[in-house]
Amino acid sequence: MCLFAIGIEPLIRMSHNTLQAGRATCNMFTIRAYADDVVILLRDEDECTKLPQILHTYSMASCAQINVQKSSLVPLGNWATTHTVNHIPIKRKAKILGLTVCASFKEMVDINWSITSARTRATMFQHIHRNLNLLERIWHINVFCLSKLWYLAQILPLSSKYSTVLDRAISFYVWKGYFYKLPKTQLHLPITKGGLQLTAIKEKSQALLTRNILRAKHDESAPMDNKFWQDHIPLLCSKTTTLPHSLKMIWEIIESYPPTTVTNEKNQNTKTIYTYFMKKAVQTPRIVEKLPNQKWGNIWRNLHMANIPTAWKTTVYCYLNQIIPTEEKRHRHNLTDSPACKKCGWLDTLKHRVTNCGAAKAIWEGAKALLVKVWPDSQLHDWFQTLLVLDSPTKQNKFVTVWLASGFLHYQLTKSLHKMEEFLHMLKEEAAKLEMKDDKSSQILKELKLLQLNSSLNLV
Numbered sequence: 426m427c428l429f430a431i432g433i434e435p436l437i438r439m440s441h442n443t444l445q446a447g448r449a450t451c452n453m454f455t456i457r458a459y460a461d462d463v464v465i466l467l468r469d470e471d472e473c474t475k476l477p478q479i480l481h482t483y484s485m486a487s488c489a490q491i492n493v494q495k496s497s498l499v500p501l502g503n504w505a506t507t508h509t510v511n512h513i514p515i516k517r518k519a520k521i522l523g524l525t526v527c528a529s530f531k532e533m534v535d536i537n538w539s540i541t542s543a544r545t546r547a548t549m550f551q552h553i554h555r556n557l558n559l560l561e562r563i564w565h566i567n568v569f570c571l572s573k574l575w576y577l578a579q580i581l582p583l584s585s586k587y588s589t590v591l592d593r594a595i596s597f598y599v600w601k602g603y604f605y606k607l608p609k610t611q612l613h614l615p616i617t618k619g620g621l622q623l624t625a626i627k628e629k630s631q632a633l634l635t636r637n638i639l640r641a642k643h644d645e646s647a648p649m650d651n652k653f654w655q656d657h658i659p660l661l662c663s664k665t666t667t668l669p670h671s672l673k674m675i676w677e678i679i680e681s682y683p684p685t686t687v688t689n690e691k692n693q694n695t696k697t698i699y700t701y702f703m704k705k706a707v708q709t710p711r712i713v714e715k716l717p718n719q720k721w722g723n724i725w726r727n728l729h730m731a732n733i734p735t736a737w738k739t740t741v742y743c744y745l746n747q748i749i750p751t752e753e754k755r756h757r758h759n760l761t762d763s764p765a766c767k768k769c770g771w772l773d774t775l776k777h778r779v780t781n782c783g784a785a786k787a788i789w790e791g792a793k794a795l796l797v798k799v800w801p802d803s804q805l806h807d808w809f810q811t812l813l814v815l816d817s818p819t820k821q822n823k824f825v826t827v828w829l830a831s832g833f834l835h836y837q838l839t840k841s842l843h844k845m846e847e848f849l850h851m852l853k854e855e856a857a858k859l860e861m862k863d864d865k866s867s868q869i870l871k872e873l874k875l876l877q878l879n880s881s882l883n884l885v
């Protein structure tokens with residue numbers, strides 16, 4: 426590799442110096458090399474005549490030959506497709522550093538995004554049969570599935586066509602197996618606001634590209650970039666423009682980005698820009714609008730407390746957002762004839778399922794008794810607030826009350842036969858996992874011991 430770098434360096438230096446010499450503005454893109462790929466950008470016919478000379482001199486000096494079959498020439502924009510250099514074949518498109526470069530910008534945006542979005546969707550569908558819960562699926566999307574998009578997003582604008590395609594695929598993947606869904610705008614919210622921090626593709630792509638353009642726009646050392654914008658703004662804003670709509674959209678976004686923050690270098694990072702775009706699109710979860718008197722800040726924080734299994738969190742998240750298809754809800758939506766519980770005939774609501782339906786009642790009593798163990802002076806209102814709303818009004822033994830409530834709700838809503846032994850066994854198993862954790866804090870263990878899960882089998 427080192428020898429290769431020494432071998433190719435003279436060609437790069439010579440091309441750069443010779444081609445730059447004839448140009449009015451300095452620092453224009455001329456030549457870049459990555460491993461054994463060399464890319465040269467020629468700007469006029471004069472440069473086309475200079476290039477064969479450069480290549481010839483280099484070949485004579487180094488005894489190296491250009492592999493014509495492996496080289497290609499892509500005429501950009503209005504460039505005549507007949508003009509070639511050293512018999513290098515002319516092509517409509519070529520792959521440069523993972524990016525398909527085409528003659529027209531519009532085509533280039535379309536081709537690259539269609540390839541990348543198809544690959545991203547394929548990755549998601551490969552994993553669709555894995556047994557992941559809602560929270561795990563969102564992690565999987567954020568960390569794994571979408572990672573390939575960001576390289577392209579910082580170079581080319583994402584059109585609404587492909588952002589819709591990707592959003593649909595994500596919604597399908599995330600909500601597979603669910604009857605009721607939440608809007609994607611809620612999933613994009615931070616966890617403290619009732620969302621699940623799913624990355625918003627459109628906003629993140631815009632943020633990445635905006636960051637790059639802002640940096641280029643404010644870079645005094647690169648007159649080319651400034652000149653580019655001065656030349657292209659009127660073109661972008663004109664009605665007859667042939668430039669893609671998405672580029673115009675990006676320009677509007679950059680214009681709308683507050684000028685006071687633009688000049689500050691700190692505000693030019695992707696995270697700040699992304700947060701700014703997300704704040705503009707902020708939305709309140711439906712359930713918060715429906716029940717505004719609950720302390721939602723506390724509830725969301727409790728829900729996402731560390732060391733609680735994600736399966737429990739998933740069930741509780743669906744429970745809190747009321748998207749579990751009870752007979753009563755289905756009846757309201759004209760999906761069933763009767764709102765009655767299929768097991769016992771009562772009105773089938775979430776509260777009924779959790780506290781009152783057949784054997785579930787005994788578990789509710791058992792959970793209350795366990796709660797009293799860790800919180801002896803608690804009252805009826807505290808039990809309801811903790812076990813049914815997840816807003817534990819205590820500061821003492823907070824973790825274990827939330828942990829117990831999550832486990833209780835998960836058990837009640839996912840199991841069809843309710844047995845006290847089974848419920849306690851589930852709690853015991855999870856408690857044992859917590860004890861085995863390396864990052865265990867003694868406070869958690871102390872709180873868990875208060876539950877005395879082993880002896881509580883004889884509790885009720």
Ligand SMILES: [Zn+2]
Binds near residue numbers: 768783
């Ligand atoms: Zn019932």
